[in-house]
Amino acid sequence: MPDWSRTSLELIVQELQRPVRFDESFDRRVMVAVRRSYAERRPRGAAGWIGAAVHMTRRPAYAAALAAGVVAVVTVGMLRSRPETVAGNESIPVQFVLVAPEARSVTVVGDFNNWGLGDTALVAENHNGVWSVSAPVPAGVHRYAFLVNGKQWVADPTAPRAAGDDFGQPSSALVVEGSAE
Amino acid sequence: MRSRTARGFLTVALLAGAFGSAEAQDPRIGNRLDAPTRKALSALVDSARASGVPVEPLMEKVYQGLAMGADGPRIVVAVRKLTVEMANAQRVLGTVATTDELKAAASAVHAGVPAVELGKMKKQSGLRRSLTLPFTVLADIVSRGVPVQTAANAIRSLVGAGARDRDISEFQRNVQVDIEKGAQPQAAAETRVKGAVTTPSARPEKREQE
Numbered sequence: 371m372p373d374w375s376r377t378s379l380e381l382i383v384q385e386l387q388r389p390v391r392f393d394e395s396f397d398r399r400v401m402v403a404v405r406r407s408y409a410e411r412r413p414r415g416a417a418g419w420i421g422a423a424v425h426m427t428r429r430p431a432y433a434a435a436l437a438a439g440v441v442a443v444v445t446v447g448m449l450r451s452r453p454e455t456v457a458g459n460e461s462i463p464v465q466f467v468l469v470a471p472e473a474r475s476v477t478v479v480g481d482f483n484n485w486g487l488g489d490t491a492l493v494a495e496n497h498n499g500v501w502s503v504s505a506p507v508p509a510g511v512h513r514y515a516f517l518v519n520g521k522q523w524v525a526d527p528t529a530p531r532a533a534g535d536d537f538g539q540p541s542s543a544l545v546v547e548g549s550a551e
Numbered sequence: 552m553r554s555r556t557a558r559g560f561l562t563v564a565l566l567a568g569a570f571g572s573a574e575a576q577d578p579r580i581g582n583r584l585d586a587p588t589r590k591a592l593s594a595l596v597d598s599a600r601a602s603g604v605p606v607e608p609l610m611e612k613v614y615q616g617l618a619m620g621a622d623g624p625r626i627v628v629a630v631r632k633l634t635v636e637m638a639n640a641q642r643v644l645g646t647v648a649t650t651d652e653l654k655a656a657a658s659a660v661h662a663g664v665p666a667v668e669l670g671k672m673k674k675q676s677g678l679r680r681s682l683t684l685p686f687t688v689l690a691d692i693v694s695r696g697v698p699v700q701t702a703a704n705a706i707r708s709l710v711g712a713g714a715r716d717r718d719i720s721e722f723q724r725n726v727q728v729d730i731e732k733g734a735q736p737q738a739a740a741e742t743r744v745k746g747a748v749t750t751p752s753a754r755p756e757k758r759e760q761e
Contacts, residue, residue: 481611485618511651511683530691533662536629537619545684
């Protein structure tokens with residue numbers, strides 16, 4: 371006589387271990403939904419969290435296991451999305467473009483990468499002089515500039531100017547709206 | 552893009568004191584600033600923090616100066632200027648203003664817009680409307696030669712008409728193109744604002760606000 375409970379358990383384990391592929395926007399959609407749900411349902415103050423925890427303990431064991439699974443999935447999603455998320459601000463992909471036919475290298479440097487000179491390099495597809503990169507930028511207002519050939523600062527000709535050139539170099543302003551707005 | 556790492560450094564810097572002891576220093580600053588500069592910047596940041604001015608934009612200004620090869624005294628001057636501009640902006644916008652709004656407002660003040668003009672706009676627009684983009688555009692068109700009062704009137708008209716951020720961005724692009732084609736900055740702004748406040752997309756939001 372087959373051990374049905376064991377077979378069922380193995381089937382469940384096998385199913386749970388099966389790798390699942392998500393599309394690239396999955397993390398973002400999950401986090402938007404989680405934040406929306408959090409904002410709408412979260413009781414104010416620590417008492418709400420404590421109350422929620424107490425409520426959980428009254429459920430049957432299988433419900434607790436299910437909840438643990440959900441927490442694990444959400445945690446994995448959060449960990450995977452961390453590189454594009456800063457201090458609760460969602461990052462939005464922004465395309466930076468500079469037409470510079472004579473350039474050998476172009477990077478975009480600004481508040482969003484703390485002015486790290488080599489952090490965000492643009493590429494010129496087919497070497498046609500149109501340099502571009504799509505980079506995640508946190509919601510907010512940012513000052514930035516292009517650095518051409520590692521020495522020449524160039525403002526983005528298609529963006530608003532950032533007022534003032536405190537350091538004798540031009541820069542531009544970028545306003546990135548959060549998805550919730 | 553290493554925004555997470557960069558922001559991590561910034562957070563560590565702000566919490567530990569970016570300009571303090573060697574072990575607490577921000578890795579991006581390291582030994583690139585001399586002791587007097589670090590001391591001056593530390594005092595500025597502490598002062599800003601004590602008066603409620605957000606310090607993250609000040610750190611960003613330090614990073615910008617370092618990236619652009621500025622020397623210590625020049626960075627100190629720029630940070631001090633930004634601190635004053637943000638404090639002025641905060642005084643007129645109130646505590647409801649976000650860090651981004653203050654940053655954009657400081658940029659407008661830097662361009663020459665009196666802080667009181669920004670306060671009027673905030674009062675007119677209501678507390679819920681973010682003026683980050685309008686202030687950014689205001690700073691831009693002033694820096695392109697549009698007289699301060701003309702620019703302020705234009706942005707106030709747009710905000711008052713319920714123009715959305717994308718309408719105001721389009722206004723900025725149009726003014727920029729007109730000026731680059733040779734138009735007088737004042738004429739470009741005055742003409743383009745008339746079109747912008749009468750566009751259909753500007754109207755629904757106004758009704759919602761009312």
